[in-house]
Amino acid sequence: MRLAALLLAGFALAQTPLAPLAGAAPPVTPAPASPAAAEVPAASRLAIDPAELIGPPSGPPLSGEALRAQTHVVAKLLRCPVCQGLSVADSPSESALAMKAEVQDLVALGYDTEQVIAYFEASYGEFIRLEPKFEGVNVFVWAAPVLLVVLGGAWVIGSVSLAGRRRAQKDAAAATASSASPTPSDPALAEYLRRVREESR
Amino acid sequence: MDAVLARLATALSEMGFVVDVTGAATVLLWLGVVAALVALGVALRKRVNLTVWFAGLVVTAPLLLVLGLSFQNDPHQIDSPLVGRPAPDFLLSPIDGGAPVRLSEQRGTPAVVNFWATWCVPCKAEHRTLVAVARRMEGKARFFGVVYQDEPAKIRKWLEGAGSAYPQLLDVGSKAAIAYGVYGVPETYVIDGDGVITYKFTGPVDAASLLSKLAPLVGS
Numbered sequence: 001m002r003l004a005a006l007l008l009a010g011f012a013l014a015q016t017p018l019a020p021l022a023g024a025a026p027p028v029t030p031a032p033a034s035p036a037a038a039e040v041p042a043a044s045r046l047a048i049d050p051a052e053l054i055g056p057p058s059g060p061p062l063s064g065e066a067l068r069a070q071t072h073v074v075a076k077l078l079r080c081p082v083c084q085g086l087s088v089a090d091s092p093s094e095s096a097l098a099m100k101a102e103v104q105d106l107v108a109l110g111y112d113t114e115q116v117i118a119y120f121e122a123s124y125g126e127f128i129r130l131e132p133k134f135e136g137v138n139v140f141v142w143a144a145p146v147l148l149v150v151l152g153g154a155w156v157i158g159s160v161s162l163a164g165r166r167r168a169q170k171d172a173a174a175a176t177a178s179s180a181s182p183t184p185s186d187p188a189l190a191e192y193l194r195r196v197r198e199e200s201r
Numbered sequence: 202m203d204a205v206l207a208r209l210a211t212a213l214s215e216m217g218f219v220v221d222v223t224g225a226a227t228v229l230l231w232l233g234v235v236a237a238l239v240a241l242g243v244a245l246r247k248r249v250n251l252t253v254w255f256a257g258l259v260v261t262a263p264l265l266l267v268l269g270l271s272f273q274n275d276p277h278q279i280d281s282p283l284v285g286r287p288a289p290d291f292l293l294s295p296i297d298g299g300a301p302v303r304l305s306e307q308r309g310t311p312a313v314v315n316f317w318a319t320w321c322v323p324c325k326a327e328h329r330t331l332v333a334v335a336r337r338m339e340g341k342a343r344f345f346g347v348v349y350q351d352e353p354a355k356i357r358k359w360l361e362g363a364g365s366a367y368p369q370l371l372d373v374g375s376k377a378a379i380a381y382g383v384y385g386v387p388e389t390y391v392i393d394g395d396g397v398i399t400y401k402f403t404g405p406v407d408a409a410s411l412l413s414k415l416a417p418l419v420g421s
Binding site: 081082094095098099101102120121122123124125127128 | 279280281282283289350374375376378379380381382383384385
């Protein structure tokens with residue numbers, strides 16, 4: 001029973017959607033930039049004008065190391081559309097590289113994380129998010145593992161302490177039982193009886 | 202039985218599970234499995250704790266029902282948010298050269314945009330269907346093929362053998378694919394005369410389905 005509770009808790013923890021966050025270090029090579037990148041401004045390389053979809057950028061334009069870092073942060077939150085459960089940052093597929101390039105263009109213009117995710121959600125739907133949003137039925141997905149660990153843990157603690165209490169009661173009963181029944185007059189027999197009672201507890 | 206199933210279907214769809222419960226077979230099978238589990242518990246009542254057994258069944262039985270009904274859903278059929286919204290415009294160059302083609306040029310005529318690639322077997326299979334429907338709808342609907350993550354030489358070579366009846370455009374850098382939210386190929390979008398996407402096919406299309414989606418737009 002206790003083992004079952006522990007296994008259940010462990011299984012629940014393994015299903016937690018926090019798993020995708022356990023990521024590797026940022027990639028050493030940045031996404032390949034087209035040769036014309038220097039001349040063509042980022043906005044016109046995008047298929048859809050982002051301002052139409054998500055409005056003006058919320059922050060200042062980024063470049064250099066800050067751009068690479070923020071691109072990686074956002075790419076980790078987007079799902080590669082042609083992979084199974086990989087983020088855009090982790091996937092080597094052509095689709096993921098194309099999406100990463102668009103993420104970089106958007107971040108360079110100054111869009112923040114939520115805006116970039118909304119840009120892709122407009123075309124792909126909510127499934128492009130690697131982690132489900134915390135609303136509706138998805139609340140269960142986020143809350144269930146935590147709940148199961150807490151409930152499972154409470155059950156384990158409860159049954160351990162219950163077993164402890166039962167065992168203490170049994171010892172007390174055995175002690176009173178042994179004191180109630182008469183000890184044999186023969187000391188060797190009494191000693192043997194005492195040892196048997198000890199071992200059988 | 203049908204009335205019960207209909208109410209179950211409505212309740213489930215309100216919770217967000219879109220399933221087809223009209224087939225009584227799945228529910229009957231589930232009832233059979235649950236009944237078997239109950240009987241097993243009763244048969245083993247001397248060796249198992251019946252309270253724990255039934256408590257476990259209370260948790261497992263609904264999960265088994267959801268599992269059984271979920272087999273009717275195809276996880277690859279993801280609802281597109283673009284249906285009912287204006288189709289993203291694109292400006293792409295044809296494979297065999299020539300001026301770049303813009304989707305919004307001939308607004309007023311319904312359009313069909315098909316994303317495909319030569320490395321995709323179902324795409325090559327549906328090509329004949331698309332060419333046939335395009336020829337049939339000549340003048341009434343415009344067809345566009347957008348080739349996705351492929352090489353011009355390979356595409357030209359394949360098209361020489363297979364033939365085409367409409368412009369085949371090369372999607373450079375997968376920009377059009379990202380704009381349309383393409384999860385894989387083949388995917389086909391049906392667009393009405395006002396430029397609004399009316400339907401998205403995930404997977405290869407067959408002539409009957411495509412014609413049924415085009416017919417109301419073309420007014421035939």
